[in-house]
Amino acid sequence: MAKTIFEKTVPGSNSFRLPEEEFPGQQLAKTLPERFLRQQEPDLPEMSEVEVVRHFTDLSQRAYGVDNGLYPLGSCTMKYNPKINEWAANLPGFAALHPLQPAETVQGALQLMYQLQEMLGEITGMDAFTLQPAAGAHGEMTGVMMIKAYHQHRGDVQRTRMMVPDSAHGTNPATANVVGYDVVEVKSNARGLVDLEDLRAKMDDTIAGLMLTNPNTLGLFEEEIKEIAGIVHQGGGLLYYDGANMNAIMGVSRPGDMGFDAVHLNLHKTFATPHGGGGPGSGPVGVKSVLADFLPRPVVVKKGEHYSLDGERPLSIGRVKEFYGNFGVMVKAYTYIRALGGEGLLDASQQAVLNANYLRHRLKGTYDIPFDRLCKHEFIATSRLQMEVAHVSTMDIAKRLMDYGFHPPTVYFPLIVREAFMVEPTETETRERLEEFVQALEAIDREARENPDLVTNAPHNMPVFRVDEVTAARNPVVKWTQDD
Amino acid sequence: MRYTPNPPAVVAEMLQEIGMQSCEELFTDIPAPLKLQRPLDLPRGLSEIELRREMESLARKNTNLNEIPSFLGAGAYDHYIPAALEELVHRSEFYTAYTPYQAEISQGILQAIFEYQTLICRLTGMDVANASMYDGATALAEACNLAAVSTRRAKVLVPDSLHPHYLEVLRTYALSGRMEVEILPCKDGILDAALMRDKLDKQTACLAVQQPNFFGLLEEVSSLGEILHENKSLLVVAVDPISLGILKPPGEYGADVVVGEGQALGNPLSFGGPYLGFFATTAKLMRKMPGRIVGQTRDQEDQRAFVLTLQAREQHIRREKANSNICSNQALNALAATIYLCLVGAKGLRDIALRSHQLAVYASQQLESVGLEQKYQHPFFREFAVQTGDPAWANRALLENGIIGGYELADSLLLAFTEKRTREQVDRLVSILGGIKHG
Numbered sequence: 060m061a062k063t064i065f066e067k068t069v070p071g072s073n074s075f076r077l078p079e080e081e082f083p084g085q086q087l088a089k090t091l092p093e094r095f096l097r098q099q100e101p102d103l104p105e106m107s108e109v110e111v112v113r114h115f116t117d118l119s120q121r122a123y124g125v126d127n128g129l130y131p132l133g134s135c136t137m138k139y140n141p142k143i144n145e146w147a148a149n150l151p152g153f154a155a156l157h158p159l160q161p162a163e164t165v166q167g168a169l170q171l172m173y174q175l176q177e178m179l180g181e182i183t184g185m186d187a188f189t190l191q192p193a194a195g196a197h198g199e200m201t202g203v204m205m206i207k208a209y210h211q212h213r214g215d216v217q218r219t220r221m222m223v224p225d226s227a228h229g230t231n232p233a234t235a236n237v238v239g240y241d242v243v244e245v246k247s248n249a250r251g252l253v254d255l256e257d258l259r260a261k262m263d264d265t266i267a268g269l270m271l272t273n274p275n276t277l278g279l280f281e282e283e284i285k286e287i288a289g290i291v292h293q294g295g296g297l298l299y300y301d302g303a304n305m306n307a308i309m310g311v312s313r314p315g316d317m318g319f320d321a322v323h324l325n326l327h328k329t330f331a332t333p334h335g336g337g338g339p340g341s342g343p344v345g346v347k348s349v350l351a352d353f354l355p356r357p358v359v360v361k362k363g364e365h366y367s368l369d370g371e372r373p374l375s376i377g378r379v380k381e382f383y384g385n386f387g388v389m390v391k392a393y394t395y396i397r398a399l400g401g402e403g404l405l406d407a408s409q410q411a412v413l414n415a416n417y418l419r420h421r422l423k424g425t426y427d428i429p430f431d432r433l434c435k436h437e438f439i440a441t442s443r444l445q446m447e448v449a450h451v452s453t454m455d456i457a458k459r460l461m462d463y464g465f466h467p468p469t470v471y472f473p474l475i476v477r478e479a480f481m482v483e484p485t486e487t488e489t490r491e492r493l494e495e496f497v498q499a500l501e502a503i504d505r506e507a508r509e510n511p512d513l514v515t516n517a518p519h520n521m522p523v524f525r526v527d528e529v530t531a532a533r534n535p536v537v538k539w540t541q542d543d
Numbered sequence: 544m545r546y547t548p549n550p551p552a553v554v555a556e557m558l559q560e561i562g563m564q565s566c567e568e569l570f571t572d573i574p575a576p577l578k579l580q581r582p583l584d585l586p587r588g589l590s591e592i593e594l595r596r597e598m599e600s601l602a603r604k605n606t607n608l609n610e611i612p613s614f615l616g617a618g619a620y621d622h623y624i625p626a627a628l629e630e631l632v633h634r635s636e637f638y639t640a641y642t643p644y645q646a647e648i649s650q651g652i653l654q655a656i657f658e659y660q661t662l663i664c665r666l667t668g669m670d671v672a673n674a675s676m677y678d679g680a681t682a683l684a685e686a687c688n689l690a691a692v693s694t695r696r697a698k699v700l701v702p703d704s705l706h707p708h709y710l711e712v713l714r715t716y717a718l719s720g721r722m723e724v725e726i727l728p729c730k731d732g733i734l735d736a737a738l739m740r741d742k743l744d745k746q747t748a749c750l751a752v753q754q755p756n757f758f759g760l761l762e763e764v765s766s767l768g769e770i771l772h773e774n775k776s777l778l779v780v781a782v783d784p785i786s787l788g789i790l791k792p793p794g795e796y797g798a799d800v801v802v803g804e805g806q807a808l809g810n811p812l813s814f815g816g817p818y819l820g821f822f823a824t825t826a827k828l829m830r831k832m833p834g835r836i837v838g839q840t841r842d843q844e845d846q847r848a849f850v851l852t853l854q855a856r857e858q859h860i861r862r863e864k865a866n867s868n869i870c871s872n873q874a875l876n877a878l879a880a881t882i883y884l885c886l887v888g889a890k891g892l893r894d895i896a897l898r899s900h901q902l903a904v905y906a907s908q909q910l911e912s913v914g915l916e917q918k919y920q921h922p923f924f925r926e927f928a929v930q931t932g933d934p935a936w937a938n939r940a941l942l943e944n945g946i947i948g949g950y951e952l953a954d955s956l957l958l959a960f961t962e963k964r965t966r967e968q969v970d971r972l973v974s975i976l977g978g979i980k981h982g
Contacts, residue, residue, distance in 0.1 A: 063657070075886060077895065091924075105889070108627055111631075115634075118637075121651035126639045154607075159950055160615065164606035165605050170601060194677065196858070196868045229861075230870050239718070239720040312579060334638075337643070338817075339816070377714055380678055385817040386814040396585065397594060398591070398594055402588060403545050410554070413561075413566060414557075416569060466648060523842040523846055526842045527842065532852050535671075536839040538661040539839075
């Protein structure tokens with residue numbers, strides 16, 4: 060295992076310098092009294108520039124990104140991140156702007172934000188957008204807070220519960236709880252869709268709304284969405300759309316036309332901005348006009364040809380973030396949408412759905428596909444067959460896939476399917492890559508039957524062997540210390 | 544531009560393989576009334592050459608800080624970013640990866656986060672740190688939420704010397720009903736300790752204070768931890784990480800949670816984001832901390848390895864019982880902060896902090912010599928408010944002379960200084976501000 064930066068310290072090796080400057084007559088003791096000062100320098104590593112560069116280059120070589128190969132992580136939409144987007148976000152005219160500069164010096168930035176809001180509105184069929192939330196979960200929180208503010212404003216205060224399907228992303232119930240709602244779980248039916256009977260039975264005047272992903276986490280389109288929206292709206296609730304799966308339906312269908320009142324998008328999924336090893340993302344939220352007054356402030360507005368930030372919004376839920384959101388991410392998403400145009404976005408969704416259905420088709424027979432019908436951008440497979448013959452689990456298969464050069468799919472999600480793995484190839488994979496992936500999974504199936512230890516002890520070709528997660532959680536070592 | 548790699552002939556073969564004639568058939572599960580019966584009304588797609596022109600033209604409509612000096616701070620600072628850092632964070636194995644759920648294929652990212660957590664602990668003097676939050680403001684709101692959850696009390700005391708965006712985000716998060724935010728009017732620009740003692744009661748979960756505060760002033764923090772702990776309340780401190788090159792780490796004055804905006808550590812201003820929030824706390828509160836945490840463990844061959852740990856706290860396991868819903872964070876920005884701290888080292892960080900402070904002190908003295916007084920008479924770090932009469936007018940005069948001025952307070956201008964500013968730039972600032980008539 061490679062050394063950490065703390066084990067690479069060489070005293071005196073750091074040669075970082077500032078320009079020479081003298082301030083004669085200044086006395087630190089007077090301007091910064093001793094009681095505020097630290098007694099010892101912070102214990103940071105001391106390294107030469109070349110060793111810092113080598114250290115992080117080495118770490119990068121033990122990471123795996125979309126640029127390394129297929130990354131079929133379901134629900135995460137790990138599509139190719141076009142390089143022109145990175146170039147654009149790094150232009151000094153965007154990257155070297157202070158957020159509090161006078162509006163007349165940042166007209167281009169405000170125009171970009173305004174146009175992005177408009178374009179996202181068209182793509183989703185929503186009336187108004189905020190770009191402030193920093194990630195999908197942050198968008199969910201923003202949207203659900205607006206729903207709460209809406210009910211409170213109407214004096215409808217007995218609505219203390221939020222409905223969430225049992226197939227939902229973990230962030231949905233967590234968001235509802237964080238905003239102060241009790242969660243009511245709605246069952247899925249045998250077809251993997253929202254059970255309308257259960258929904259009807261649970262909808263009453265204590266329900267604030269329903270959070271739904273469509274296509275859902277099984278990769279299936281909620282065909283009865285109009286009926287679902289009708290039940291919730293008639294009961295006085297609002298509908299929240301988790302946009303994690305929007306990549307399936309751009310230019311085909313819009314949440315605004317399905318009856319949703321609030322929608323978040325993940326610019327880092329659908330709009331090709333990179334995931335950065337865990338972030339930054341960006342989670343803009345669009346709303347129908349009933350919720351527009353509650354949007355976080357400020358919002359970008361256009362008067363004549365002049366763009367500005369409007370903070371005078373009395374019903375706003377307030378800020379959810381410093382400044383205006385992850386602007387650098389917005390620049391990349393804007394560049395992407397301008398590159399593709401409406402036809403290109405439709406093409407992206409079509410190819411994403413084609414690739415998913417192609418893979419589903421090629422894998423059936425070898426792997427159990429619990430909902431083996433037309434899917435959208437992703438589908439669920441399981442290791443049921445491999446478990447039955449050889450006790451080879453989904454985790455084992457995931458680890459073995461690494462040896463074949465692939466990032467594993469999302470595993471053990473959604474929770475309503477045992478030993479699930481969730482495959483989302485995205486539109487930016489060639490048929491050849493998909494075929495290689497199929498061949499790897501077929502080879503692993505054979506290994507499971509002939510030599511299961513090979514799979515259950517995988518990976519074998521990674522920088523480390525299978526890591527012990529249990530010990531990590533039982534005896535947490537979460538920072539480097541001398542004796543470790 | 545399109546980024547879909549399969550040519551039409553291959554698409555046709557793939558469709559045939561799954562028994563379809565056209566791409567439209569892929570969407571027969573969507574009821575016709577829900578289909579958009581027209582093309583999206585968006586500008587047409589562009590070639591890369593046109594795209595460059597479009598983006599350059601938008602970028603040119605902005606005045607960027609490479610062109611003109613700025614004295615804006617107020618939570619975002621124009622620090623130098625070393626060339627090696629820019630190169631390293633743009634390695635695409637880093638930026639095109641996602642959260643390292645699968646440890647064995649993600650050791651590089653996990654180790655970088657582990658190193659980041661360690662650096663944040665060492666800077667702040669705390670036991671544990673998470674892998675990052677969205678920004679300083681949301682980190683503070685989550686810290687207060689943690690205080691409310693762990694003390695089972697709702698009242699959160701905050702002086703109005705806290706950054707107004709942080710205050711507003713905190714109030715928004717309080718829509719949850721778990722926190723009651725009470726604002727304490729500050730006295731002479733800093734926390735009114737007597738008022739805080741008055742307000743402290745058995746419902747008080749925590750006091751949240753910023754060091755240095757929004758006005759750049761150093762809060763008198765040394766006894767706060769003790770006072771709060773006697774009342775079984777927590778001390779939450781938001782810090783400027785650059786200041787920790789010379790200022791006392793909050794762990795030494797009893798902080799229970801330390802958060803802050805980490806932008807200044809190697810991240811571009813980028814019109815307000817993406818930045819990173821850092822979040823550090825005590826060992827006691829570790830299992831209540833929001834966000835991802837990387838831990839050190841062993842692999843099957845007993846080699847050192849890293850893995851996401853303590854996930855039982857997180858939303859994907861706890862679902863409707865989770866105290867935070869954070870999932871994506873600001874990992875790439877945290878990587879930049881890690882590389883930054885390695886490149887500048889402890890001495891470099893001290894030099895940067897000191898230079899920023901010295902330039903600020905120099906500016907305050909020069910401004911005083913032309914008759915412009917500081918609003919508050921209290922030690923400051925690298926930012927202070929100068930009384931200018933009409934600050935908007937002063938800013939306009941500065942802009943006309945090629946300088947982006949400060950943040951406009953009611954009757955003063957909040958000016959910030961970093962190592963990128965020069966004495967000449969400060970002299971110009973002073974001469975322009977000194978040359979205009981004030982109220």
